Structures are given as structure tokens and as C-alpha cells.
């Protein structure tokens with residue numbers, strides 16, 4: 239994202255709308271973007287409606303009003319001179335936008351934003367099977383972005399355990415080798431708003447994996463959230479809760495997928511067919 243120095247009048251409306259605090263008013267009194275910090279989320283461009291005031295006259299009016307201790311302040315939800323100039327991003331910077339702008343469809347998944355449907359459609363996709371656990375590791379949040387270099391520290395550590403990286407996940411698609419969890423070298427210094435790593439582990443290996451994650455995440459430069467999911471046993475019991483608690487994690491909240499879309503549990507299908 240760029241801000242036109244010719245058009246900007248330094249009203250500062252855009253400073254608070256940046257998702258990661260990358261916009262500031264420079265020494266010349268005009269808005270600037272810290273290019274390293276900008277994650278190309280386009281929030282600034284989307285959330286401020288453009289007005290088309292002539293910048294030269296607007297600056298003069300602002301200066302004059304300052305002299306008489308008055309202030310020209312446009313409505314807070316506009317850029318008065320349409321000063322934002324989105325760039326045609328090239329590789330590798332274009333990856334920032336794919337993981338940061340929720341309005342952009344991710345080429346590798348066809349899903350808007352940073353992840354896949356995870357287990358939300360497990361009744362249809364059957365991604366996680368009985369005896370398996372899906373683990374999602376979510377990096378970054380608005381206000382706290384992340385570098386792929388920090389993501390790689392976790393993916394390489396996970397790869398040392400018996401995990402399977404989800405093939406359709408956007409981060410997996412940026413790996414050079416899913417056996418090592420290495421991410422493409424040219425992306426490591428790219429900053430993104432957030433991303434999700436998805437792996438499957440055997441139920442018996444879950445405690446070991448969670449323990450490793452806890453150790454690695456302690457030294458992380460960003461905020462990391464961990465989610466686990468499994469298929470309940472046929473009597474409705476959930477084998478995962480005890481494992482998660484034994485690792486010292488609190489179960490804050492949970493989602494239950496009732497499988498209302500269609501019956502995909504094999505034994506339920508068999509029962510239905512015989513009735």
C-alpha cells in the first residue's frame with residue numbers, strides 16, 4: 239500500500255484504522271506507511287471512503303485555519319483527498335495480502351483469508367478420522383502480526399514429531415519439504431496478519447505434540463492460539479479432553495459439529511440402511 243505525498247493533507251484519519259499500526263504522520267506532516275510493518279491487508283483503503291477535495295487548496299485552508307487556532311478535520315471515516323494508492327504486488331510481497339486481506343480468495347484453497355475449512359465440515363470431508371486428532375496452530379492477530387520466520391520455527395519443530403501437515407492448507411503449500419516443515423526461503427521475512435498451520439496426529443501422540451508446542455511457543459514473537467479437534471466416540475464421549483487438561487491447557491470454549499449436513503458416520507449409514 240502506498241500513500242500519495244501529492245494528495246495527502248495529513249489529517250491523520252488513517253492512523254487509527256491500520257490493522258498493525260504501520261501508518262504514522264511523518265516529519266513533513268503527511269501520512270507515511272512503514273513498509274516492513276504493513277501486511278497489505280487493505281483495511282485502510284477499504285475502511286476510509288475517498289473524497290476528492292483538491293489537495294493544494296485543502297492544505298492551504300488547513301494552514302490558514304491553524305493560524306487562527308481553528309482546525310479543518312474531515313469526517314473520521316474518509317480520506318479527504320483519495321490519497322491511498324494500492325500497489326500491484328509482486329512475489330513474494332503478494333503473499334502478505336493473501337494471508338492478511340479477508341476479501342482476497344487464497345489461490346491455493348479457494349477460501350477467503352488464511353485457512354481452510356479445518357474440521358468444520360468433517361462430517362462431509364472426513365478429514366479427521368477416529369483415533370486421530372486435528373491440531374491447528376494460529377499465529378498473529380490484528381495488532382500483532384507475524385513473520386513466516388516465526389511460523390517456520392513451529393513447523394520445523396512439529397515436523398520432528400509424527401505429524402501430517404494438511405495438504406490443502408495455505409502454509410503447507412509454501413513449504414519446500416513437508417518432512418522438515420521448512421518454508422520457502424524467499425518468504426521468511428514476509429510479514430502477515432495471521433496464518434493457521436494444520437496437522438493431524440495420532441490420538442496417542444497428542445500429549446507429546448502439545449508438550450512440544452508449549453515449549454516452542456514460549457519463545458515466540460507473536461501471539462499463538464492452539465486448537466484441537468477429534469471425532470467423538472459413538473457413545474458421545476470425547477477422548478481428547480483429558481489429554482488436553484493433563485497438558486495444563488484450559489479448555490476455554492469449544493464447537494460441536496453435529497453433522498446436520500448429511501450422515502457420514504459409516505456405522506450410522508449401515509444402521510440407516512438396515513432399518
Ligand code: SF4
Nearest residue numbers: 246247249250252317
Ligand atoms: S486520511 Fe488521507 S489525507 Fe488524511 S492523512 Fe491519511 S492519507 Fe493523508
Ligand code: SF4
Nearest residue numbers: 256276277279280282
Ligand atoms: S494495508 Fe493494512 S497494514 Fe498496510 S497500511 Fe493499510 S491498514 Fe496498515
